[in-house]
Amino acid sequence: MNKTIGLIAGSLRKASFSKKIANALIPMAPKGYTFTIISLDDLPVYNQDFDDDKNLPQSYTSFRKVLQETGGFIFITPEHNRSIPAVLKNAIDIGSRPYGKSGWEGKPAAIFSNSPGNISGYGANHHLRQCFVFLNLPTMQQPEVYIPEVDKLFDDAGNIKKEDTKELLEKSVAAYIKWFEKNV
Numbered sequence: 001m002n003k004t005i006g007l008i009a010g011s012l013r014k015a016s017f018s019k020k021i022a023n024a025l026i027p028m029a030p031k032g033y034t035f036t037i038i039s040l041d042d043l044p045v046y047n048q049d050f051d052d053d054k055n056l057p058q059s060y061t062s063f064r065k066v067l068q069e070t071g072g073f074i075f076i077t078p079e080h081n082r083s084i085p086a087v088l089k090n091a092i093d094i095g096s097r098p099y100g101k102s103g104w105e106g107k108p109a110a111i112f113s114n115s116p117g118n119i120s121g122y123g124a125n126h127h128l129r130q131c132f133v134f135l136n137l138p139t140m141q142q143p144e145v146y147i148p149e150v151d152k153l154f155d156d157a158g159n160i161k162k163e164d165t166k167e168l169l170e171k172s173v174a175a176y177i178k179w180f181e182k183n184v
C-alpha cells in the first residue's frame with residue numbers, strides 16, 4: 001500500500017491560508033504515512049495541444065509523475081466566486097490526462113475547504129466533489145470539513161491559534177486515514 005498522501009492547496013498566493021493549512025497537516029501524518037505538499041505554483045494553463053502534439057511543459061511531466069507516485073490526496077481549497085479556484089481546476093485537468101492515464105484514478109481523497117467568511121468554501125467543496133465523481137476519486141463523506149474565519153486561524157509563525165480547529169483537523173485527518181485504508 002502506497003502511504004504517501006499528497007496535500008494540494010488550491011492557491012498560488014505566498015501568504016495563502018490554504019497553504020498554511022496544508023503545512024499544518026504535515027505533522028498530523030500517522031506513523032507509517034508521509035504527508036507531502038504537491039505544489040501547483042509552476043503549472044501553465046492547460047492546453048490540449050500539449051498532449052496532442054506530445055510537447056509537454058516540464059512542470060506537467062513532473063506533476064503527473066508525482067501524482068502517479070502518490071497513494072491519496074487531501075485537497076485544501078479556498079473558494080473563488082462560489083466555485084473551485086481556477087488554479088486547482090487547472091491542476092485537476094492536467095492530472096487527468098493523457099486520457100486513460102489519469103493520476104487521480106481510484107485514489108482516496110478528502111476535501112477541506114476554507115474561507116475568511118462563514119460559508120467556509122462550501123461551493124468550492126461541492127463543485128470539487130462533482131469533478132471527483134467523474135475522475136473516480138472516492139471522496140470522504142464524513143466528516144465534511146469546512147473551516148470558517150481562516151484569516152484568524154494562524155499566528156505570525158503559521159501556527160494554528162484556535163484549539164477547536166486544530167482538533168477538527170486532527171479528527172478529520174484520522175477519519176481520512178480510515179477512509180483511505182478502506183478504499184485503497
Ligand SMILES: Cc1cc2nc3c(=O)[nH]c(=O)nc-3n(C[C@H](O)[C@H](O)[C@H](O)COP(=O)(O)O)c2cc1C
Binds near residue numbers: 079
Ligand atoms: C477572485 C476571487 C473570488 C473570491 N470569491 C470568494 C467566494 O466565492 N467565497 C469566499 O468565501 N471567498 C472568496 N474570495 C476570498 C478568498 O476566500 C480569499 O481571498 C482567500 O484568502 C483565498 O484563499 P488563500 O488564502 O488560500 O489564497 C475570493 C477571492 C478572490 C480573489
